[in-house]
Amino acid sequence: xxxxxxxxxxxxxxxxxxxxxxxxxxxxxxxxxxxxxxxxxxxxxxxxxxxxxxxxxxxxxxxxxxxxxxxxxxxxxxxxxxxxxxxxxxxxxxxxxxxxxxxxxxxxxxxxxxxxxxxxxxxxxxxxxxxxxxxxxxxxxxxxxxxxxxxxxxxxxxxxxxxxxxxxxxxxxxxxxxxxxxxxxxxxxxxxxxxxxxxxxxxxxxxxxxxxxxxxxxxxxxxxxxxxxxxxxxxxxxxxxxxxxxxxxxxxxxxxxxxxxxxxxxxxxxxxxxxxxxxxxxxxxxxxxxxxxxxxxxxxxxxxxxxxxxxxxxxxxxxxxxxxxxxxxxxxxxxxxxxxxxxxxxxxxxxxxxxxxxxxxxxxxxxxxxxxxxxxxxxxxxxxxxxxxxxxxxxxxxxxxxxxxxxxxxxxxxxxxxxxxxxxxxxxxxxxxxxxxxxxxxxxxxxxxxxxxxxxxxxxxxxxxxxxxxxxxxxxxxxxxxxxxxxxxxxxxxxxxxxxxxxxxxxxxxxxxxxxxxxxxxxxxxxxxxxxxxxxxxxxxxxxxxxxxxxxxxxxxxxxxxxxxxxxxxxxxxxxxxxxxxxxxxxxxxxxxxxxxxxxxxxxxxxxxxxxxxxxxxxxxxxxxxxxxxxxxxxxxxxxxxxxxxxxxxxxxxxxxxxxxxxxxxxx
DNA sequence: AGCACGCCGACT
DNA sequence: GTCGGCGTGCTC
Numbered sequence: 001x002x003x004x005x006x007x008x009x010x011x012x013x014x015x016x017x018x019x020x021x022x023x024x025x026x027x028x029x030x031x032x033x034x035x036x037x038x039x040x041x042x043x044x045x046x047x048x049x050x051x052x053x054x055x056x057x058x059x060x061x062x063x064x065x066x067x068x069x070x071x072x073x074x075x076x077x078x079x080x081x082x083x084x085x086x087x088x089x090x091x092x093x094x095x096x097x098x099x100x101x102x103x104x105x106x107x108x109x110x111x112x113x114x115x116x117x118x119x120x121x122x123x124x125x126x127x128x129x130x131x132x133x134x135x136x137x138x139x140x141x142x143x144x145x146x147x148x149x150x151x152x153x154x155x156x157x158x159x160x161x162x163x164x165x166x167x168x169x170x171x172x173x174x175x176x177x178x179x180x181x182x183x184x185x186x187x188x189x190x191x192x193x194x195x196x197x198x199x200x201x202x203x204x205x206x207x208x209x210x211x212x213x214x215x216x217x218x219x220x221x222x223x224x225x226x227x228x229x230x231x232x233x234x235x236x237x238x239x240x241x242x243x244x245x246x247x248x249x250x251x252x253x254x255x256x257x258x259x260x261x262x263x264x265x266x267x268x269x270x271x272x273x274x275x276x277x278x279x280x281x282x283x284x285x286x287x288x289x290x291x292x293x294x295x296x297x298x299x300x301x302x303x304x305x306x307x308x309x310x311x312x313x314x315x316x317x318x319x320x321x322x323x324x325x326x327x328x329x330x331x332x333x334x335x336x337x338x339x340x341x342x343x344x345x346x347x348x349x350x351x352x353x354x355x356x357x358x359x360x361x362x363x364x365x366x367x368x369x370x371x372x373x374x375x376x377x378x379x380x381x382x383x384x385x386x387x388x389x390x391x392x393x394x395x396x397x398x399x400x401x402x403x404x405x406x407x408x409x410x411x412x413x414x415x416x417x418x419x420x421x422x423x424x425x426x427x428x429x430x431x432x433x434x435x436x437x438x439x440x441x442x443x444x445x446x447x448x449x450x451x452x453x454x455x456x457x458x459x460x461x462x463x464x465x466x467x468x469x470x471x472x473x474x475x476x477x478x479x480x481x482x483x484x485x486x487x488x489x490x491x492x493x494x495x496x497x498x499x500x501x502x503x504x505x506x507x508x509x510x511x512x513x514x515x516x517x518x519x520x521x522x523x524x525x526x527x528x529x530x531x532x533x534x535x536x537x538x539x540x541x542x543x544x545x546x547x548x549x550x551x552x553x554x555x556x557x558x559x560x561x562x563x564x565x566x567x568x569x570x571x572x573x574x575x576x577x578x579x580x581x582x583x584x585x586x587x588x589x590x591x592x593x594x595x596x597x598x599x600x601x602x603x604x605x606x607x608x609x610x611x612x613x614x615x616x617x618x619x620x621x622x623x624x625x626x627x628x629x630x631x632x633x634x635x636x637x638x639x640x641x642x643x644x645x646x647x648x649x650x651x652x653x654x655x656x657x658x659x660x661x662x663x664x665x666x667x668x
Numbered sequence: 669a670g671c672a673c674g675c676c677g678a679c680t
Numbered sequence: 681g682t683c684g685g686c687g688t689g690c691t692c
Contacts, residue, residue: 006692008692009692011691011692012669013669013670013691014669015669015691017692018692019691019692020692021692022692038692039692040670040691040692041670041671041672041690041691042670042671042672042691043670043671043691045691056692058692059692062691062692063692064692097669653687654686654687654688
């Protein structure tokens with residue numbers, strides 16, 4: 001009955017294996033999901049118990065005793081552990097590092113002071129004032145809520161909630177959430193990074209008296225551990241968080257909502273463990289047999305394809321709430337008229353008209369800084385980044401040159417270092433457009449929204465305040481403006497340069513451009529004033545732009561999906577990208593070439609030749625990559641199962657780094 | 669990744 | 681004579 005016991009633990013290390021330890025009698029209560037302190041090499045580490053067993057393959061002389069248990073009851077439940085192991089398998093990543101993503105830092109590091117599992121922490125009670133009541137629902141909203149209610153009681157079903165900006169997706173989330181809470185269930189709400197969490201969080205806090213755990217990026221290690229434990233202990237019944245929150249254990253979890261599911265920030269883009277929180281959420285729903293709702297005004301092509309395949313049930317909110325009209329989109333031909341500092345005459349006239357009517361105007365340009373280039377007119381010298389294949393961006397106000405890829409920072413030269421003539425900023429970023437707008441509209445204060453202008457804590461909040469108060473009349477900014485914040489008095493949106501991504505090589509560029517345009521267009525207009533959106537372009541006859549304007553996102557997506565099918569791109573093919581970088585280009589390429597010969601791919605799986613990455617040199621390292629493709633997910637996964645352990649054993653210099661990116665977003 | 673061991677260069 | 685560079689070997 002009480003045979004010698006062993007446990008298999010995950011340890012935060014890049015080693016692609018689990019480690020077995022003896023469980024001394026004092027640890028007889030050990031169970032999967034608890035943490036143990038263990039001796040690991042010459043140090044102590046925290047291990048997460050994945051399994052307890054009566055036997056081990058590991059020779060006795062290698063085995064060591066597990067140290068004290070760090071939890072009295074499992075921190076992670078069976079399905080949480082299954083999710084971790086699924087993610088480690090699917091993304092072909094060491095389970096220890098997956099565990100490290102799932103647990104807050106304080107719970108996975110050995111602490112000097114005696115580690116004490118915190119008891120249920122008191123919730124920082126928000127005083128119950130100003131409680132919002134549910135809104136009356138439109139017919140479409142009501143249908144969506146009913147479908148979700150049926151799914152919740154049947155404990156199954158995945159949904160794509162498609163709703164234009166202002167159609168009341170959040171109200172659907174809130175009422176579905178209320179249903180779930182009323183039945184004693186808990187809800188996980190995922191949202192992209194950026195300042196979106198506070199907005200969504202505020203809506204939930206206004207509606208529910210139930211304690212809410214908010215896991216956003218701004219938390220200190222201590223606060224994160226505390227909030228995480230509120231979720232894990234069941235004290236919080238609503239958990240709202242960004243990417244990594246998808247792994248939070250939540251007792252009684254009965255509904256998962258992924259807001260703005262198309263957003264690229266759900267995919268971890270750097271580091272080793274490149275997971276998609278949206279896809280992990282779908283798997284979590286499957287493992288726990290609970291419904292998952294993906295919401296977006298501009299669904300990802302993957303999700304649209306899943307609707308076609310019947311894997312997602314579409315729920316559509318076709319109209320804006322109340323009597324609000326959809327914004328009117330128009331293309332402005334930059335070749336056909338006078339253009340003053342990037343603004344077409346027609347654009348300026350429209351801006352003037354809207355401003356005179358007392359409206360606010362939003363100008364969108366997805367490029368920060370003053371100018372993307374510093375050029376010498378005499379000899380053609382362009383300020384380069386010393387460590388990247390990139391140009392330095394001019395930040396005029398700070399008098400600096402910055403590389404947006406590696407963070408290099410240097411003084412802004414007045415003269416060309418090569419020939420001594422004057423140098424000039426070429427092109428325009430948000431900082432320069434802000435200057436132009438101040439010149440063109442001296443009576444209308446301009447507010448700039450980008451990472452540079454709103455770096456200091458509280459600045460974003462203050463800027464939003466100035467827009468709501470009406471002191472700011474013109475808004476100029478990057479992505480930051482396209483996401484989340486709603487400014488009811490903005491009736492005109494100007495997209496300064498839609499062309500940047502029209503000719504990008506990345507097969508997802510068109511999808512992204514359409515999403516950005518539709519998202520930013522959603523900022524315009526409200527109940528009593530129809531919004532107008534002007535998209536400036538050198539190529540207004542471009543079929544992508546035309547389809548988007550004539551048929552909207554749905555029509556655009558239908559056409560673009562057909563193109564993807566014809567070209568065998570995702571979501572009609574499955575991909576993995578092996579990325580490598582080294583101090584020399586040859587080193588990175590050599591690794592990939594060896595990797596390519598490790599194993600012949602089975603029929604249906606294609607290993608492309610290795611190629612240098614688009615911006616091959618970044619921060620002094622040379623990047624290269626190799627694409628693995630297959631029409632079948634299972635075939636691709638089968639190959640990767642076999643391939644990645646061999647990759648990990650390839651002899652390689654310490655300077656070489658590699659990472660496998662399953663379902664990559666960027667492949668060029 | 670850590671962390672140690674190990675064997676060759678410039679400092680008090 | 682020793683402090684310290686980073687090559688390589690191991691972690692149940």
